[in-house]
Structures are given as structure tokens and as C-alpha cells.
Amino acid sequence: MTLAITPVTLSGTHVVLEPLSHDHHDGLVDAVRDGELWKLWYTTVPSPEGMRAEIDRRLGLQHEGSMLPFVTRLRDRETGEPGRVIGMTTYMDIDHTTPRLEIGYTWNAASVHGTGTNPDSKLLLLGHAFEVLGCVAVEFRTNWMNQQSREAIARLGAKQDGVLRSHTRTADGTLRDTVVFSIVESEWPSVRAGLRRRVEKVRG
Numbered sequence: 001m002t003l004a005i006t007p008v009t010l011s012g013t014h015v016v017l018e019p020l021s022h023d024h025h026d027g028l029v030d031a032v033r034d035g036e037l038w039k040l041w042y043t044t045v046p047s048p049e050g051m052r053a054e055i056d057r058r059l060g061l062q063h064e065g066s067m068l069p070f071v072t073r074l075r076d077r078e079t080g081e082p083g084r085v086i087g088m089t090t091y092m093d094i095d096h097t098t099p100r101l102e103i104g105y106t107w108n109a110a111s112v113h114g115t116g117t118n119p120d121s122k123l124l125l126l127g128h129a130f131e132v133l134g135c136v137a138v139e140f141r142t143n144w145m146n147q148q149s150r151e152a153i154a155r156l157g158a159k160q161d162g163v164l165r166s167h168t169r170t171a172d173g174t175l176r177d178t179v180v181f182s183i184v185e186s187e188w189p190s191v192r193a194g195l196r197r198r199v200e201k202v203r204g
Helices: 022-033 051-064 117-132 147-156 185-203
Strands: 015-019 067-075 082-095 100-108 137-143 159-169 175-184
Touching (some): 015 082, 015 117, 022 082, 051 067, 051 082, 067 117, 082 117, 100 117, 117 137, 117 185, 137 147, 175 185
Antiparallel strands (some): 015 067, 067 082, 082 100, 137 175, 159 175
16 A cells, blocks of 8 residues: 555644645744744744745655645634644655654644644544554654653553654754654544544533
């Protein structure tokens, strides 16, 4: 089986994920300034000045077939229409033959943390990966030092596979230990049920 990934818009309860384009630049700059996320040393988030280059990078990887980048928009509670841009996420490290992929390079504006946008986004991405693309596993990776991210991934229902020590260098040149998590196809129904409960709880 060869994994065929094409740009797609995914609509959930709290968010809409739409294919990244250069038209999103200004909205992404506003979103990343919400909490000054690029200043967090344990994350890799583009600065306002670096946003255009990051969009170019992600679209270049999409052209090569190794990434499918999305922009995350907050869904209007009254109309259901996509509203302001709040962040970015991707399918990455795409293995077209197994098939499996990683969900990563994700960030959201600080003001929407804890509002249900993250579980809703993951529900959309995981559902599309398992139910439409036919993936056998979906992976998540994060910095060992990013405890908030590790806890958030574990809450999804992902299991920790291990730690890659001195795995890669960060922007300041220091070595990072990378924690690897995954969800396999047989676990998806229970993970999906848990994510739906979290999304509905926030909506209520």
C-alpha cells in the first residue's frame, strides 16, 4: 500500500484545519505573538520575523511529499465558520509504504490553551490518518524537557515508546533528548472515544 496524501480541510467542534498557504502569514504572526511562543527555549516555534521562511520550509517539504502542513483556525461558536488563525500543525516524516506518519511541529496561541482546541485538532488529524489514510500507527515526538507537551501527548492516549538521547541539536546548539510516543491502529477506537469526551466536555 502506498500512502496518498493530498491537502484537505478538516472541520471539528472547536477548530478548522486548512491547508497552509502564504495567505496565512499575517494571521500566523498575530497568533505567535499571543504568548510570545518563540521565546520558549524548549520548543521550536517560528518568530514573527521568521514566519515567512517557516511557511516556505513547510510548503517545500509538502512539495517533496514528506509533510502535509495545516493552519489551525478557531471555529466560530455561532456560525460554525472558520475564524481567526491560532496556530499550525503538520503530518510529517511520512512513511508512504508502511504506512505511518508523525503529527508534529504543532503550536497554538497561548490564549487558546486549555480551551479544547488541542484535543479537537488531534481528533481530526488522528481520525483522518487512521480512517481515511489507513495508517497503522501515528507518532508524536517532543523534547524531554518539555513536560507540558509530554503530559499533553500522554493525555491523548499515546504510549511512550522510548527516549532518543542526544538525538538532535536545538537552535542554540545544545543537544536535545527526544521522547517518542505512538498510537497504533488497534488503540484508535479507545483513543477516539477519550478525545470525543474531552471535546464535548469543553463544548458543554
